[in-house]
Amino acid sequence: MSNSFLDYNFSQAIDEVLASLKFEQPTAIQKEIIPLLRQKQNVVGISQTGSGKTHAFLLPLLEKIDFANEKPQALIMVPTRELANQIYQNLKEFMKAIPQLKVSLLIGGKDLDESKIIASQLIIGTPGRLFDAMTTRHVLKVDQIEYFVIDEADMIFDENFLKDVDKIMGYFNDNVCFSIFSATITKTMHPFLKNYFENIKIVEIKGNNENIEHIIIPSKGQDKYQTLLKLTKVIDPYLCLIFASKKEDVIRISEQLNSDGITCIQLHGDLSARERTKTLKRINNLEFKYIVASDIAARGIDIDGVSHVISIDMPKEIEYYIHRSGRTGRHQYTGISYFIYDNSDEKSIKKIERKGISFAYYDFSKDGLVFAGLRNREQKTLKQDFVNPELLGKLKPKKKEQVKPGYKKKRKQELERIRKKAKQQEIREKIRRQKKQRKNNNEDSFK
């Protein structure tokens, strides 16, 4: 399979955009999905957020659109307006390079520009809005739609959007190519997939994001908030997302942190659309280092540069832990996902481990956080090159104004250097321990 985007023979405009984005090689999901969508194969793509799945479907769609035809040709359905906006932002680069490309957003809180919808080749929308535009307002004609994409599908099916999706499906022609992207295939998706797709290929990008270190911080009978506060004192993140399952906890924790001198902002489902947009803007302007968020509010939102994630509790659905940690370590960057643990979390941690994620224990010492061992002895070899989280803090830009476009690359190089150094230290330590062990054994055998 191809290793460079140039081998795909995309149009010059697409190649130029990829070059300007500095995308040289396709990610694993892109390598799998692009050729399939080019052949109009129905497909379910299972991969974590941050794996590059947006471009996995955008690139073949953009390639297939007939720009001379000002009619909707591709439809992308997403669960939230933020995600719709995010995909739209991704498309802006392409719109600059391809002036004939017209894209419409069909989301809540936005007036429908009917003439624009009619003349757009690509439509992105939330289920209710799409359905409304198709059936009640009759402004969205789907007779020329060739691609229908559902992104973050597990959330669409969870959120009882299923009946809207079901109805929408009935409007398409037989030749429409369907693609569904999700971090997991949930039970609610099974009947839907069975009903609609005789011939659907499932592409699963296995393996967890190796850029993410999963670390357990035991709360040792202390209130978890106190452990969280302690943690914020020893890490120095570039951007840190703190997750709590319940909205009330999000509010409580963020208020407590603010009164304890850790400035943060909250992101939960009760914020109005305006407040949410404003909050995201402030986050992306790097006004805060800490964001306290609920699972739903943070789903699918691409907050750039998250270096740390902290879970103060276990989400109801184990998959959400994967979504939480997937906010960091995006694409080529490294990140740390902390879990503040007490004994009641043991069962859930085991479930997560069964999904292939391995945790290391870290503990507080007078010097900050120290490595305190691995949960699973068998995983030792895999986890030897852990990154010392204390060192990560050294990578933050000194001042906000200093954030330059190339900072991520530099951060990555810096991390590589630190990772190597930490590994060397770990190996030296291991040799020292082995020598000591051998010496002890020899002394014992002479006794």
Ligand code: AMP
């Ligand atoms: P996604 O999973 O689509 O949200 O993508 C995660 C991040 O990876 C986004 O910031 C993308 O811009 C970036 N990305 C996607 N594909 C590539 C690629 N082939 N090379 C480098 N970065 C990419």
